[in-house]
Amino acid sequence: xxxxxxxxxxxxxxxxxxxxxxxxxxxxxxxxxxxxxxxxxxxxxxxxxxxxxxxxxxxxxxxxxxxxxxxxxxxxxxxxxxxxxxxxxxxxxxxxxxxxxxxxxxxxxxxxxxxxxxxxxxxxxxxxxxxxxxxxxxxxxxxxxxxxxxxxxxxxxxxxxxxxxxxxxxxxxxxxxxxxxxxxxxxxxxxxxxxxxxxxxxxxxxxxxx
Numbered sequence: 001x002x003x004x005x006x007x008x009x010x011x012x013x014x015x016x017x018x019x020x021x022x023x024x025x026x027x028x029x030x031x032x033x034x035x036x037x038x039x040x041x042x043x044x045x046x047x048x049x050x051x052x053x054x055x056x057x058x059x060x061x062x063x064x065x066x067x068x069x070x071x072x073x074x075x076x077x078x079x080x081x082x083x084x085x086x087x088x089x090x091x092x093x094x095x096x097x098x099x100x101x102x103x104x105x106x107x108x109x110x111x112x113x114x115x116x117x118x119x120x121x122x123x124x125x126x127x128x129x130x131x132x133x134x135x136x137x138x139x140x141x142x143x144x145x146x147x148x149x150x151x152x153x154x155x156x157x158x159x160x161x162x163x164x165x166x167x168x169x170x171x172x173x174x175x176x177x178x179x180x181x182x183x184x185x186x187x188x189x190x191x192x193x194x195x196x197x198x199x200x201x202x203x204x205x206x207x208x209x210x
Contacts, residue, residue, distance in 0.1 A: 006026050006050065007023065008031070008046060008057070019061075023055075026050045036048050036049040036074055038077060039078075040056075040078050045059065047078060048076065052074075053069065054076050054100065065102070072089065072090035072091070073088065073090075074090070074118075075087055077120050080126040084099050084102060085099065086110075086120045086121075086122050087099075089107075095134065096110070096117060097117045097118075097129075110148055114133050116135075119131055119132045121167060122168075123172045127142060127143055128142055129143060131166070132166065133153075133157060136161050136162035137154075137158075137163065138155040138161065139152065139153050139154065155188070161179060161181065163179055164178045164179065165178045174187055175188050175189075186198065
């Protein structure tokens, strides 16, 4: 049976559909989950998860490329240079955070001293990443060009937090995230201070606007 053809619709802020990308050749014919759809910083590519692997495609629909080959890969996040993608890898031993080059190269596991890592998010200036741990807590770490350092926890899952989607502010000073336990949409400073609620309820998709 031929799988359905997945589509990405590019829309204007007024809701008008500007372009439809038909993605031929995806194993399962869909993007999963939809919040994995991520536009590259240079505006030329889109990363997403499908069939439990990470793909990249040009905004014109050309150059569909699979970056991973062994399944259970989700939540891509772009490096600022648009040349590499950070993503979540599920293994029998737990979750890991990895990087893969858009133009080839091996998948690399991030050297982070925390177990069961997921939902990674690279800051726009490339200096930090944010992620959640297996209990739902929120963490950040510095990036020193080739490795990560100064890993620190902002929120603990043992306190009732269940962090899901995470996004850095444009200036890298704040994080907005959704909490699927009870809190809704939250903002916190990158140093862990000034935690505040934006709106309650179940939040799946989020982002910053200039």
